[in-house]
Amino acid sequence: MRLRNIWLYILVLLIIFGFLAPYLWQLITSLTPDEEVTKLPPILPQKITLSHYPEVFEGKPFARYILNSFVVASAATLFSLIIGSFCAYAVARLKMRGKSLILGMVLAISMFPPIAIVSPLYLLLKSFN
């Protein structure tokens, strides 16, 4: 029983490593000075630099980008949560006809390739100039 547990934890560690390794490599690269980035070996940089992080905020309004993402994400979530919860409640709890139709519709829409929606929207926005 104990041996089995050890194997289980080894497996779990392997899984975690598998999912994290690419990030780890990205983190290491982010701490590597520019002149060392194109050098392999060593895997770990000789010198660690933190200069890439302030650079993110230089020359462009990066804080603004974060704010934009935040605004878009929260507005979209709030909006769809309100509207969606109405609809979900009606479909799940109330008696009505055409439930399958509505659910099928939702599924059908989630199937539509986003790239296809782009062309009409592009033309629309273009017409607004």
Place this chain on the structure above:
Amino acid sequence: MTKLFDHAKAPYLLILPSILVITAVAFYPILKAAYLSLFEINLKFNVNNFIGIANYFQLLQDNSFFNALLNTLYFVGVSLFFELILGLLIALVINQPLKGKGLVKAVILIPWAIPTVVSAKMWKWIFNYDYGILNYLLKFLHLISDNWNWLGSKTFAMNSAILAEIWKTTPFMVLLLFAGLQVIPEDLYKSAKVDGAGVWYRFWHITLPLLKPTLLVAVLFRALDAFRVFDVIFVLTGGGPADTTEVLSLYTYKQLFSLSNFGYGSALAVVTFVCVMVFSSLFIKLFGLSLETR
């Protein structure tokens, strides 16, 4: 006193906002795309002619389209196969009594939560021919003697993209299958154990049959998602080398924006949609998936 809540009408009133939004952001563009597909539209040359279904005839003779279709199917098939196996294995592992299970689940979900563009950029750096860690590690382990051109060779490019996709979407599979595993009553396993059923027997005769509905839904969702693949390929290879990684969404994108062929691009989009539609209806019919219980 007037009724504040009319029970007959209430459901329709409640779904109305959703229907309106869906109409505006989904139905309108879909119908518009279908309408546009009947025209020859080129914004560069200011062409706008009604040509009926000529775009669709052109499509049937378009080798690039069939190439993209086959590539897309390959991408869906291979990535789904590995995601399913890996996802099931990992779900089974984290379904065991473990310490720190919450943390493990959170860590596993990270790849799924990161925008595809970002993770694809990450993989591009890993796959890099000269400075990529992958080539370095494989050489270090003496598995390869020369650097492999992961994204630039016809043999590897698609499979590399699939690897990045598997890494990114397996968490979603794990999440769904794990939820399905938790619904299976513990008693079943206990009584099977008492009857002397081994691990394999329990897996094949309890876990798999009871997990089947979840598995089917997971496969359907992932297949539909993979069929529309765009970002991973766009970032990693851009469709190259020699169109070996060109997929439907990317080909459509190129027709629309690089070539400004809005009519033909829309026809491609409609065909993609129809393919997906037919596939999923068949899938639902074939396996008797019920939408209402989901």
